[in-house]
Amino acid sequence: MSVTSIAVIGAGLAGAATAWQLARRGHEVTVLERSEPANHWGSSHGSARIFRYAYPDPLYTRLVVEARAGWDELERDGGASLITPAGAIDHGDERDPEGLARVLGEAGVAHELLSAAQARERWDGIAFSGPAVWHEAAGVIDAEGAVRTMLRLATDAGAVVRRDWPVAAVSRRDAGYRVVSATGEAVEAAQVVVAAGGWLPDLLGGLGLGPDVLRGFPPLEVRQEQAFHFPYRDGASDWPTIIHKTASMQVYALPGGRDADFRGQKVAEYNGGPTIPSAAWHDREIDATRQERVVAYVREHLPGLVPEPYAETTCLFTNTPDEDFVIDRVDGITILSPCSGHGAKFAPLIGEYAARLVEGGEVPERFRPLSVHGGRVHA
Template sequence: MSDLRVEVAVVGAGLMGAATAWELSRRGVSVALVEAFDPGHRHGSSHGTSRIVRRAYADPFYVRLTARAMERWAEAEADTGTTLLRSTGGLDHGRARDPVGLAGLMLQEGVPHELLSAAEAQARWPGMRFDGPVLFHPQAGVLDADAAVAAWVRRVGELGGVVLRRTRVLGIEPAGDGVLLRTDGPAIAADRVVVAAGPWLPELAPALGVPVGLPPLTVTQQQVFHFRLRDPGAAWPTFVHKGQLQLFGLPSGADGGSRPAFKVAQHDGGTPTTASGRDGVVDPASRERVAGYVAEFLPGLDPEPVAEASCLYTTTPTEDFVLDRVGPVVVVSPCSGHGAKFAALVGVLAADLVLGRGSAEPRFALAAAAVW
């Protein structure tokens, strides 16, 4: 017996789950969006006001995917009446980033860009330092993830969907042609279920009865730091710098406090953990590395952090995403530290899988399949 009957249940109201529930609701599908905490919580990977949106990838597959994602973000803003993206332009530099090679790929894919010398880039952004060629592309900026989740969850409710807050899914089991979700609240009967559990996916998959072979998933705790701009009026682009370390930076938004700040973090070097076992303590070694980088390459920032936080990455061996369907179960895990910019598009791709419209992108396919 169930307490609630819907066409699709979505487990997890982070960026990916909220986007999927919103897209399904827009298509007239009845949805229950089930969140173990409150939407917008700080325990996982979807919180914060500053995430990079960029076109620059070394892989043409993702360059093309960013073009589709940008179109979907415009649709999301129009439908929700909420500004979600802010354009800043983006920089890529460092020997391991290969700005010259990236410029060639941008040219091939028709993405506007400039290739600058270190001196030219430093003249344009005097608060930054560069150690070689610099790629600039204007189609980059900042995503407000908090605003996106809140807007999508709101729209799900407005479109007739059910949002269950502070409700934990305890198990999923076959029920006729669909599934039954057992929770610590109502039992939910659905034709399909979307599992968008983020860093909880590795530990929840067996209990959720997902009948698939997931690829190896590694969860790490990462740190982000916010530094005060010496010139509050300076307009800085986002950046990715890969040398001995892999770092990125972008305007902080509200995460950095009331005064203008810039977020800088290390993409690599996270600490292995689990979603339920993380300690949330910022690694002092990471703080020291990032502050040292700021002192050397970002003299326009005060190198003493004014705010800091931890978050979680869920990473596949290839850093590709997981987005596939087996029977009534769709697994949505666009992860590996670079998925947020694609969330509006992921909602569309996941909804198509739920409704049987097309097949999964081979690079995102599950490792193995089973039939219930």
């Protein structure tokens, strides 16, 4: 059995960011990862996640501005390029480009509101039926590269990463906690940070949080998202990231990254994958009906792509009903999950928020549903 000040459960983006932020503050940190950091069974693998500022909710746009400063610091300290510039287009009857433009303007994010004709002239590989909002500061996050960079910085500052260490339960132990693995190993810690992503539904009842706190936890939905890579016609590659929302379908698309040979656009229906009980049920299987639905979308709305996928992948989205994050602390347990499919861009800020909670500080009340039920305890 080993002893540490803070045990971090999970080495995806949220867990790695937390380890980085805590270790650089001088905390003794042990990361407990059930397999490998950024593994393909979770939510943080691969090299292509969207970094964007456009949200209908001004809070999230403001937080992206804060998160960007953290990404800049991570790239500088880690000596790595983790966000590739691409810009972003938002359009569709249900996306409200005009409203998004107002939010971007209020946050000081440079943008353009374009008519359908203007957008078509600029991006002839995308079909536009109405206005679109463009902001150049968006890009593509190398998720796996970010995890590895944050963990490298964390270990350089003294953190320990334990692989193949699936957590089974957490219980009170004297003034702290005892974390037990599925194989019977144990780690004792003064505090625990849970960043388990899609495994949280299985783990939540074993954290010893108490019935009142558990009643306050929002219902969780885990989806096995289905993403497909489509080749660019004529070798074109200067595509933006895209969010297109209509009454019948919401799609996101982005340049595919190194894991798809940089030769196509990654396209997926948002929350279009099957619902599963937890990450333990993730089989990485592609559903043929859902694939055909995305292919049909590409054929109609993205004429600049060949509507024949050359690669495919699955990824987990763990959602709350309102898609808000849970970043909260009850006694000595801090929970950073779920991120509802849009948390990658906030990773450095989520790590910062976790460090604040561990040290007894504050984060936005909106992300703290457990404190209302469980009672906030300051360090």
